[in-house]
Amino acid sequence: GEPIVHKTFHSYTVRAKQGFAQSSRTVTNHAKSAGASLRRYNEVSLLQHVQDILESWSFHINNSSLILYRAVGPYNRTVLFGGKNPPLDKNDLRLRPLPFPTRRATFSEVKRVYDVLSSMEIYGSASDFTDSFPISPRQPLRKKVSKTDGSGEILVENVEYDATNSTCNLQDSEKNKVSVQPSPERQHKNSRSHIDRAKPRKSPCRPLPDIVARLAQSSSESELDSQISTPNIPIVSLIEQELEIEFNENLLAFQDTVPRYMKNKKIRRQRKKAKKDECVLNETLTNAKVKLWSACKLGDDELLSSVINDLLIEIKKSVELENKLENKEDVTVSCNSVINKDDMTKLVNDPNEDGNTMLHVAALGGHLKLVWQLMEVGSDPCNKNKKLQTPYAAANDKETRNMFRRFMGANPDKFNYSKSQIPGPLTDEIEQEELEKKKQQKKIKREKDKVKKKEFELKKREEDAKQRYLNLSDREKRALAAEQRILKQGCIMISRCFQCGVDMAGQVPFEYNSNRFCSMPCLKEHRLRNKVVI
Template identity: 35%
Template sequence: MSSKIDITKPKTVKLFDLNDYEKLINGIKVAACMITESHQIVDEQSVLKRLNALTINGASDGNCCSCCGVGPFETRAQQTSHYKHHWHTHNLKRKLFGKSPLSLGQFSNRQDDNSSVSGSDSETEGPNSLPTDLFAAATRHCKAFFTNSSGQVFCIYRCILHHKKEELSTDGEGYAWVERCQHLTIPGYLRWAVLMVSGGHFAGAIFSGAIPVVHKTHHSYVTRRGQGQAQANRDQHGHMPRSAGASLRRYNQEQFLKHVQDIISGWATDLNGCSLVLYRAVGALNQGALFGKNSPLNRDDLRVRVLPFPTRKPTYKEVKRVHETVASIEVYENLELFQKALIAASAKPTTKTGSDINAERSKKTQKSPGKPIDRAKSRERTPRELPMQMISSEDEGPCYIDSETPVDWIKVLSEQKSKGIVLNSRKDLLNDNSASGNTSCSEQDNVIDKKTKKKKKKKAEEIKPLKHPISKIPTNVKRMWMAISGNELSSLETILESWEGDIEVACNTQDPVDGNTALHKAAIAAKPDMVLEILSAGGDPCIRNRHLQTPYASTPHHDTRIAFRMFQAQFPEKYNYNKSQIPGPLTPELLEQEKEKKAAQKRAKRQRGKEKQMEKNKTNEFLLLPDAEKVKADQPRCFLCGTFLPKKPFEYESFKFCTIKCLQNHRSLRPLHKSATWSVYA
């Protein structure tokens, strides 16, 4: 078993933070694991020399191999089989590159069997050769790896740097990679579009840096729950369902495609200005929504690239997460940490032993769920036996056999029934068995009785109210309480000056009846002067009584509450006022401002009342006028209710109204008004 590799999490740099990114690419180079061997430029003369060296030795009449040093061959078939062997092919390639041939033993003992065909032996020769596993992991990875002048290694997604049809890793030195990384700092290059379509969900956005400029989401019901695919895909695998739900999903699929295509065509100008268009659309239906008719996007466009990692359901939140993930750069502090992380991420799982496989199988058998229930079919109910019904006696009626029924009861009943007379009931037999020493039944009954008694005791204890222990109250404390509750004294100055003992303990002593302290009693009695004296003497405003009320909450009087707030303003650190429910400190200046504010509110209320009364009088005067004078009135009002008319009143002839109801009522009452006005003018 190989030991686990300790991997530290790399730090992350965003492409949008241009200052950090420019510092990161200072002295940028392509990592060694990304560079392939450059194509060797060989002149014609060197090639001819190597080919002449590979010819068969003429001294041996063509029976020896000058490349591998084998021969002479006894037969033509033996010589042909040698030339077809991988060993000979491998040595030919080695000699083309100016390397010495390998013997058959060296070729057989090679660790990498596949390298017999490849011609490069970079694993075994030369300290500057690249590690094969690291190179393979880097070339298959969805990110490109770079180093900077400070020795850091950082990773950038390939989909940002190049299209999958472009090949940048065969230039030998990686100048094309470096150039693409430097392009990311160009203004306007970070204008990207992210589009996602899946299962009737569409989500897309266009980002300028880290800011979403345009975004849109759309959803249609095209997939039946539990079916796992869209209705259009389901129709391609056999007969088409004719249910109402299937028809609805087909119609929604067509409308969904049209709606998404309209959205993308409306974004045509914005998409043309994007340097990258990243999308996720799996399947012909989803891709048809993005690259369908009249779409400004083309799959052959090098700006249009597929997201290189799996995504969740298309939502606006997921689009923002994908955009942030693509723009994230992982930075490793040194090359060792990077190599450990890369090899660990691309490492294949270790081979499992037979015991591990058996353990996994046993776990699967234990955790494997049962067969899925088909809701459309009726379930088979397990048959259950009904209890036997027997007649015990006339007063008891039918009885049923259960666990408490004595064994001999059925036998006794059958004997009595055969004689035609049933004398003993089930209750009598139970009593007889308990008296005759049936220990098993009696023990069970005793256990059940004990359990029921314990439950009853617990319930009774829960129902009973908790009694608070009554402690003796000193007489001087009782006198102070009487002085606070009485109407004779309005100040405790004389009592507190002549007090003997700890005055703070006396002020915080709770009454055993209701739990009120001296501060509670002074607050309830509406004596603000006593409240201030008790607070100064050490009365805690955070103590609660039996009703869970603090002294401030127990008083309904306005002046008393102001006294609490004034004391808090004077002594802000004496008590923990957060638990006392006092809303906040109050100074005399703030108190005056509150009084002025309330007086202004009262004046404004009185003024509004006067204006309402004046308006009511004007309305009544208007309503008393005949219709002929209402038409000549200065202010346009409703002819029936007298309210001001809207911009477009309801009218007939020369009469105007605020609502259609007033118009109808006026029409029904108009003959009376008309006759009355005519009689007056006549």
């Protein structure tokens, strides 16, 4: 098909790498940037432009038998079907959405989509496809398309295959083949034919190469000659017989080529490993482990300190025993009684099923003394649990975090704090500086609040004075202006109460019948004296 009308244009309506229309963002954010304003304007102009184009193409749209469109998302669908006078009707039976994704909206992409929709792919041979349709009486009879093989020759009859001898009658097949020079189009189709490699295919019967055929013929001839030249050699026939063999009696062990000293070395290593495991799992450490975990969960400082002290005493005893052994004294030492400092460090750093160590549990509970004692013993603050949290990051309150910082300040070389997520050490001087800094910040904030309060009061007074002046009559405004002129000339202006004669300087007077009074009682007394009888 040839295009009748087409139009392609692009507008800047979406921010780069965001993927949302600007109108959907401004509902909540109310962005006022230049880019947001430009995108909003472009959205409105794009909507108007598309609707104007579709209105101008209404003749072609009404005459078309099928309408294919692609509008992804609610905003794009409102361009086609939204508004008071939508360009397309939702309930139109001719509307069809494209059944596959498309690229950037260009004229070449539209032509590609049209080619995809207007073309049809046939899987298999074309003859099977054409034969499935009924023959129209108006069209001439179709000829059956004969199948072609890969060599470009049309096969009229099938090739004969002898299953008993496993050989092909090549001469018959060559006779049955009619050599026809295929057209270049057919050659191209055969080379690009679809092959379903998942389905099993019959193995083709191909002739052997000349060299292989000659070798096979020569070998068979030599065997026949040897049998004819040596007639005294008896021909041995093969006999099949089933026998039962017992493995216990007749099956011998495989020859062992590994030398003896290598086997002994391996056995010694295994024994050492077993001894090591036994030493690790001694009773003292297992009891201490249970007590330490319970102390960390409950926050019991006394229990934790007593268990640690017991372990330190055991470590001292084991060191003394080692010294005696070095001095070659006769001392009987059991493996379960020896405890090293490394064993204690490993015990403290062992995680539970969630990956939390004892230090994690103490930090989560906010037990400050336990945190300090565990780190003194050797609990590493760089260990992470299954959530990839260090004990510092797992702590819930600021005081616990400050305890980690204080320990870092007191023991800077005990651990490698680079992976512990602790921001830095906290000493008394740093803490004092931080407190002073906070005090200064609070002081500055108070001063700013005072200044703001004064400005607010002045503004309020100005507003009250302005409102009072606006509520005055024209005569009062002229009198006020006259008073201000007299005061500017250096004269003293005294305003007195009409009833009692008190000086009303700095007061707001009460006015009644063009007279001023200092208070409501004076005004009431004046009204009682000068009653008007109607």
